[in-house]
Amino acid sequence: NASSATIRQTIELFNYDTQLYELVDTRQATGTDAIALVAITSNPGRFVSSTGLMRSRIRYRAIGPVLQFPWRARMDHVRWTVF
Numbered sequence: 001n002a003s004s005a006t007i008r009q010t011i012e013l014f015n016y017d018t019q020l021y022e023l024v025d026t027r028q029a030t031g032t033d034a035i036a037l038v039a040i041t042s043n044p045g046r047f048v049s050s051t052g053l054m055r056s057r058i059r060y061r062a063i064g065p066v067l068q069f070p071w072r073a074r075m076d077h078v079r080w081t082v083f
């Protein structure tokens with residue numbers, strides 16, 4: 001959740017084929033706890049290393065006026081499931 005309605009959340013996964021982070025989801029952060037479910041249906045193996053590791057980057061950024069300073073974004077649990 002975030003302390004302002006003008007905060008954007010982006011989720012990136014590391015693509016081991018290209019050696020770059022790839023944007024897989026972007027959304028406006030909510031003011032209450034929420035679940036962001038992202039399904040990778042096209043070649044999901046590109047995000048898993050040969051040793052079974054995954055790397056991710058979750059970012060929050062103000063996309064408009066924020067009347068509350070400093071603004072905050074919080075997460076308490078991140079889980080990746082690979083099928």
